[in-house]
Amino acid sequence: xxxxxxxxxxxxxxxxxxxxxxxxxxxxxxxxxxxxxxxxxxxxxxxxxxxxxxxxxxxxxxxxxxxxxxxxxxxxxxxxxxxxxxxxxxxxxxxxxxxxxxxxxxxxxxxxxxxxxxxxxxxxxxxxxxxxxxxxxxxxxxxxxxxxxxxxxxxxxxxxxxxxxxxxxxxxxxxxxxxxxxxxxxxxxxxxxxxxxxxxxxxxxxxxxxxxxxxxxxxxxxxxxxxxxxxxxxxxxxxxxxxxxxxxxxxxxxxxxxxxxxxxxxxxxxxxxxxxxxxxxxxxxxxxxxxxxxxxxxxxxx
Numbered sequence: 641x642x643x644x645x646x647x648x649x650x651x652x653x654x655x656x657x658x659x660x661x662x663x664x665x666x667x668x669x670x671x672x673x674x675x676x677x678x679x680x681x682x683x684x685x686x687x688x689x690x691x692x693x694x695x696x697x698x699x700x701x702x703x704x705x706x707x708x709x710x711x712x713x714x715x716x717x718x719x720x721x722x723x724x725x726x727x728x729x730x731x732x733x734x735x736x737x738x739x740x741x742x743x744x745x746x747x748x749x750x751x752x753x754x755x756x757x758x759x760x761x762x763x764x765x766x767x768x769x770x771x772x773x774x775x776x777x778x779x780x781x782x783x784x785x786x787x788x789x790x791x792x793x794x795x796x797x798x799x800x801x802x803x804x805x806x807x808x809x810x811x812x813x814x815x816x817x818x819x820x821x822x823x824x825x826x827x828x829x830x831x832x833x834x835x836x837x838x839x840x841x842x843x844x845x846x847x848x849x850x851x852x853x854x855x856x857x858x859x860x861x862x863x864x865x866x867x868x869x870x871x872x873x874x875x876x877x878x879x880x881x882x883x884x885x886x887x888x889x890x891x892x893x894x895x896x897x898x899x900x901x902x903x904x905x906x907x908x909x910x911x912x913x914x915x916x917x918x919x920x921x922x923x924x925x926x927x928x929x930x931x932x933x934x935x936x937x938x939x940x941x942x
Contacts, residue, residue: 641668643664643710643713643718644664648660653802654804659702659706660706663703664710666703667687667707667710676720677721679725681726681727681728683725684725684729685730688700688703700732708727708729710726742891742894742922743883743884743888744884744892744895745884745889749877750771753877754767756876761860762857762859762865762869763870765832765857766781767873769783770886770893771890771892772824772831772893773795773822773828773893773910774890774893774894774907774910776815776887777870778801778802779797779814779815780857781857781864781867782800784799785836785855786854787799788824788832790829790832794821795824796819796820797821797912798819798820799814801864803868816913818912822910832856835856846860846862873885873886891922894907894910894919894922895923897910898923904919
C-alpha cells in the first residue's frame with residue numbers, strides 16, 4: 641500500500657493506477673498475512689497460475705509485470721528484501737480463459753440499439769462513433785469537432801478521456817500512445833453533420849457558449865458526456881437479452897470489416913492496435929475463417 645502511494649500514484653496515469661490497485665488488492669488478499677521475505681517464487685507462480693481460469697494471457701502478463709516492479713522496488717530502493725521473487729514469473733503455457741471470441745452484436749441487435757437510442761443524442765453519438773469508427777469509449781468522449789475533417793472524410797484520434805468520481809481528464813494521447821487518422825463512411829459523416837447542427841441549435845437556445853463547445857459528445861446544456869452517462873446502455877443490453885457491452889460496438893466494427901474482406905493491417909491501424917498480432921489474436925475466430933477460405937481457394941486453383 642505504501643508502494644502504491646509512493647510510486648504508482650505519483651508516476652502513472654489514472655487508468656493505469658486502477659489496474660495496479662486491482663492487482664495489489666488481489667495480492668494482499670492472497671498474501672496479506674505473510675512477511676515479504678516469506679513470499680517465494682513458487683508461491684507467486686502458483687498465484688499467477690490460478691489466474692489463468694479468470695483472465696486472458698495479456699492481462700496475466702500485465703499483472704506479472706506489476707509484481708516484478710513491486711518486488712524489484714522492495715529490493716531497491718526500499719531494501720525490505722534481498723532478492724526479487726517475481727523475477728522469473730511466467731505466463732501459464734495453457735490459459736484456460738483463452739481463446740475467447742470477441743463479443744459482437746448481431747444485425748438484429750444493432751437495429752434494436754439504433755431504434756432505442758436514436759433520439760437520445762447523449763448516448764447515440766458515442767454509440768455511432770464506436771460502431772462506425774471502431775473507437776474506444778474514452779476516444780469517443782474526447783473527440784473534438786476540430787478532429788473531424790469533412791472535406792476529406794477523416795477523423796483524427798489523438799486523445800482519450802478518463803473520468804472517475806466526478807472529475808474529467810482528457811489526455812492528449814490514446815491508449816496505444818499513438819494518434820491515427822481514419823476514414824469515415826458516408827453514414828457516420830451524415831450523422832455528425834446533423835449532430836453539429838443539433839448542437840448549434842442547443843447552444844443558440846441556451847443563449848451562451850457551451851462549457852466544452854468543441855467537444856462532440858456533450859449534453860444539451862453543453863456539459864461533457866462522461867462514462868457514467870453510458871452505463872445505462874450496458875444495462876439496457878443486458879435487460880434485453882444481449883451479451884454485448886459498449887466495447888462490443890468496437891468489436892462488431894472490426895468483425896464486420898475483417899469478415900467483409902478488409903486487410904488485417906488496415907483494420908489494425910484503424911483500431912489503433914500497437915501491432916497486427918494483437919488484432920489477429922483478438923479476432924482469431926475470423927482469421928481462422930479467412931485461413932480456411934484461403935486453403936479452399938488454393939485447393940481449387942493449384
